[in-house]
Amino acid sequence: MKDVAARAGVGLKTVSRVVNGEPGVTPETERRVQEAIDALGFRRNDSARVLRKGRTASIGLVLEDLADPFYGPLSRSVEEVARAHGALLINGSSAEDPEREQELVLALCARRVDGLVVIPAGDDHRYLEPELKAGVATVFVDRPAGHIDADVVLSDNYGGARGGVAHLIAHGHRRIGFIGDMPRIHTAAERLRGYRAAMEDAGIPVAGSWMSLGVTDPERVRRAAEDMLTGPDPVTAIFAGNNRVTVTVIRVLAEQARRVALVGFDDIELADLLQPGVTVVAQDAADIGRTAAERLFRQLDGTLVNPERIELPTRLITRGSGEFPPAD
Amino acid sequence: MKDVAARAGVGLKTVSRVVNGEPGVTPETERRVQEAIDALGFRRNDSARVLRKGRTASIGLVLEDLADPFYGPLSRSVEEVARAHGALLINGSSAEDPEREQELVLALCARRVDGLVVIPAGDDHRYLEPELKAGVATVFVDRPAGHIDADVVLSDNYGGARGGVAHLIAHGHRRIGFIGDMPRIHTAAERLRGYRAAMEDAGIPVAGSWMSLGVTDPERVRRAAEDMLTGPDPVTAIFAGNNRVTVTVIRVLAEQARRVALVGFDDIELADLLQPGVTVVAQDAADIGRTAAERLFRQLDGTLVNPERIELPTRLITRGSGEFPPAD
DNA sequence: CCCGAGCCTGACAACGTTGTCCAGGCTCTA
DNA sequence: TAGAGCCTGGACAACGTTGTCAGGCTCGGG
Structure with missing residues (x-):
C-alpha cells in the first residue's frame, strides 16, 4: 500500500479510501491510485485489516468427517449462509475425537473467527467459556454442548x-x-x-x-x-x-x-x-446447517441473546423395506 | 498479551517466549506467566502473528460443490495433509461459476493463505498471475488451469x-x-x-x-x-x-x-x-486430493519448482451393468 | 476584500505480535 | 579477584491497515 501511495504520489490514507470505496476522493486522484494499484498488482492484506478492525468475516465449522455424505450438504448450506453475509468458511474434521475437536476449535478462535458452528465430538465444552465471554458466537449442531449454555440445532x-x-x-x-x-x-x-x-x-x-x-x-x-x-x-x-x-x-x-x-x-x-x-x-442436513448458520449470524447482529435448543422434525420416507410383514 | 505481562510482572517479549515455547525463560518465570495466561483466559491473536510472520498456516480450497459426493473425500484428504503440516483449511464452493471462483480465490489471497488448491470453474486464470508471482503456492485439481503455467493433478x-x-x-x-x-x-x-x-x-x-x-x-x-x-x-x-x-x-x-x-x-x-x-x-478422489495437497506443501518447502501435470489412473470396476450383451 | 463553510487530503497513532538488540546479573576460570 | 562469557529479560521497531484529526484549498456570501 505504501508502494501504491508512493507511485500515485498520494498519502497512505487516500489509497485506503480508494481501496475501500470510501467517499471524499476526487475522480482524478482515484484514477491515479487505481492505476498504481493495477500496475503493482496490489491486493489489500486482510490480516492487517482484521487486526485493525477486530472482525475477520470468517466463521469456523468443526464437524466429524467431511467425507460423510451427511455433512456435505450441511457444510454447503452453512457456507451458503456465510457467503450471503460476506464471510468465508474455515472447516475442520474432528474425526469424532474430543481432543482434536478442542484443538481445532481453539485454533479457530486464535484466528479470531467471528463465529463457530460445532458438531461436538466431546461432551465437555467448558474450555469454550473464555471464548464465549470474549464474544465468539457459537452454535452447536446435531448434538448439544456439554456443561455450557449455548445454542443448539438438532434433529428430533x-x-x-x-x-x-x-x-x-x-x-x-x-x-x-x-x-x-x-x-x-x-x-x-x-x-x-x-x-x-x-x-x-x-x-x-x-x-x-x-x-x-x-x-x-x-x-x-x-x-x-x-x-x-x-x-x-x-x-x-x-x-x-x-x-x-x-x-x-x-x-x-x-x-x-x-x-x-x-x-x-x-x-x-x-x-x-x-x-x-x-x-x-x-x-x-441442509436445513439443519442453514438454521444453525442463520442463528449464528443473528447472534453476531446482536439480535439474539438467549441460548435456545431448536429441534427440527424428521420425515419418514416409506419405500418398501419397512413395510414387509414379519416372516417367522 | 500486554495484560498478561503486567499481571505476571514481566516484559511483553517474555510472555511471547512462553506462549511460543521459546527457550531462555526460567521455570519460575514461566510458571508465573502461565498462571496469568490461565487467569485471564488469554489466547494469542493469530491475525497479528500472521501480520508479523507473513505465513498464515492456512490453505484455501476452492471446489465446485461441497455437497457433491465426489468432493467430500477429496476435501477431507486435503484437510488431512494440511493438518499434518499444521495448517487449517478454508474452503468455498464456486458452483461452477467462473466469476464466483475468481471472487473466492482473490478473497483467499487477500487472507494471505499460504497456498491454494483450486478445482477450476473458469478457463482463464491469468488473474492469478500477480498472486503466483507473490509466492502463493497453487495446485489445480481435476481440470487444468487456463492460460497460466501451474501444477495440475487430475484423473486420466x-x-x-x-x-x-x-x-x-x-x-x-x-x-x-x-x-x-x-x-x-x-x-x-x-x-x-x-x-x-x-x-x-x-x-x-x-x-x-x-x-x-x-x-x-x-x-x-x-x-x-x-x-x-x-x-x-x-x-x-x-x-x-x-x-x-x-x-x-x-x-x-x-x-x-x-x-x-x-x-x-x-x-x-x-x-x-x-x-x-x-x-x-x-x-x-481421496488420492487426488492427497496428491495435490502434498504437492502444494512441497511447493511451499521450496522442494518443487517446475509446474507439472500429474495424471492418476482410473480403475474399471465391473459389477454387472456393463457386461450385458446387446439386446437388439 | 474578508470570512466561514465545506471538501480533499495526509500525518499519525494504534491494532497485537515477534525479531533484534542490548543490559544486567550470574558463573566460571585463570 | 578480575575478566570473559552465558543466561535471562526487556525496550523498541516493524508488519499493513484504518480511525482520528487537523490543515489547506476553493467557493460563495457579506
Whole structure:
C-alpha cells in the first residue's frame, strides 16, 4: 500500500479510501491510485485489516468427517449462509475425537473467527467459556454442548426413531432389532431411547440380544446383524441407527433367505433404486446447517441473546423395506 | 498479551517466549506467566502473528460443490495433509461459476493463505498471475488451469472413458450412447474424446443422435437417455459421463423392458447393491486430493519448482451393468 | 476584500505480535 | 579477584491497515 501511495504520489490514507470505496476522493486522484494499484498488482492484506478492525468475516465449522455424505450438504448450506453475509468458511474434521475437536476449535478462535458452528465430538465444552465471554458466537449442531449454555440445532432423534420403530410395529413386527453407535454420542442415545419408547408403547419387552450398541465398523455391524437374525429369539425387523449401519445391514439382508424388514435413520443416496427401496427416517442436513448458520449470524447482529435448543422434525420416507410383514 | 505481562510482572517479549515455547525463560518465570495466561483466559491473536510472520498456516480450497459426493473425500484428504503440516483449511464452493471462483480465490489471497488448491470453474486464470508471482503456492485439481503455467493433478479422463467404452465394445456393443456435460468443461471434453477414440479404434462410426452433450439436470438427462433408446438407430449401451448422469440413467434403464448395458464415469455409493450392479470407471478422489495437497506443501518447502501435470489412473470396476450383451 | 463553510487530503497513532538488540546479573576460570 | 562469557529479560521497531484529526484549498456570501 505504501508502494501504491508512493507511485500515485498520494498519502497512505487516500489509497485506503480508494481501496475501500470510501467517499471524499476526487475522480482524478482515484484514477491515479487505481492505476498504481493495477500496475503493482496490489491486493489489500486482510490480516492487517482484521487486526485493525477486530472482525475477520470468517466463521469456523468443526464437524466429524467431511467425507460423510451427511455433512456435505450441511457444510454447503452453512457456507451458503456465510457467503450471503460476506464471510468465508474455515472447516475442520474432528474425526469424532474430543481432543482434536478442542484443538481445532481453539485454533479457530486464535484466528479470531467471528463465529463457530460445532458438531461436538466431546461432551465437555467448558474450555469454550473464555471464548464465549470474549464474544465468539457459537452454535452447536446435531448434538448439544456439554456443561455450557449455548445454542443448539438438532434433529428430533428421539421422535424420529420412535416413529420409525412404531412404523415397523404397525406392520406387525414385535421382535425388532436395534443397531446403533455408542450411547455416549447424544444422537445414538436419543435414537435408542426412541426405540425403547416405541417398544414400550406397544407393550413389547425388549430382549437384550436385540440391541447392539457402540457398533460402527462394517465388520462388527455385519456380525451384530447376523447374530440377531440367527439367535435364539430371531428378529423379523431391524432399525438401523445411522446411515453407515443401514448400508451394512442392507448388504446382510440381501444375503438372507427370508425377508427381514428394515428402517434406517438418515437417508441414503439411491435408496429408492434398491430392491426393495429402503424406508428411512430422514433428516434434512441442509436445513439443519442453514438454521444453525442463520442463528449464528443473528447472534453476531446482536439480535439474539438467549441460548435456545431448536429441534427440527424428521420425515419418514416409506419405500418398501419397512413395510414387509414379519416372516417367522 | 500486554495484560498478561503486567499481571505476571514481566516484559511483553517474555510472555511471547512462553506462549511460543521459546527457550531462555526460567521455570519460575514461566510458571508465573502461565498462571496469568490461565487467569485471564488469554489466547494469542493469530491475525497479528500472521501480520508479523507473513505465513498464515492456512490453505484455501476452492471446489465446485461441497455437497457433491465426489468432493467430500477429496476435501477431507486435503484437510488431512494440511493438518499434518499444521495448517487449517478454508474452503468455498464456486458452483461452477467462473466469476464466483475468481471472487473466492482473490478473497483467499487477500487472507494471505499460504497456498491454494483450486478445482477450476473458469478457463482463464491469468488473474492469478500477480498472486503466483507473490509466492502463493497453487495446485489445480481435476481440470487444468487456463492460460497460466501451474501444477495440475487430475484423473486420466481420456484413458478411463476410452477403456470403459472399449469394455462395452468387447461385450459386443456397437451402438453405444454417450451422455456428458458441456465440452467446455475439461473433464467432459476428455471423456468425450475417450469415447470417440474407443469407437474409432473399433471402426464404429458414431451417429450424432448417440451423443448428448452439455446435459446435466436430471430432467434433460432423462430425455436424452430416452431419445437415444427409442430413436431411429437405438443404442444398446450407454456410457454416462459423470456420477449425476449415471444416477439418472440408472433410473431410466430400470423402467425399460429390454436390458441396456451401462458404464458410468465416477463410482457411486451402493453401486454394488443395485440390481444389476453398476459397472463404473472409478477415480480415487481421496488420492487426488492427497496428491495435490502434498504437492502444494512441497511447493511451499521450496522442494518443487517446475509446474507439472500429474495424471492418476482410473480403475474399471465391473459389477454387472456393463457386461450385458446387446439386446437388439 | 474578508470570512466561514465545506471538501480533499495526509500525518499519525494504534491494532497485537515477534525479531533484534542490548543490559544486567550470574558463573566460571585463570 | 578480575575478566570473559552465558543466561535471562526487556525496550523498541516493524508488519499493513484504518480511525482520528487537523490543515489547506476553493467557493460563495457579506
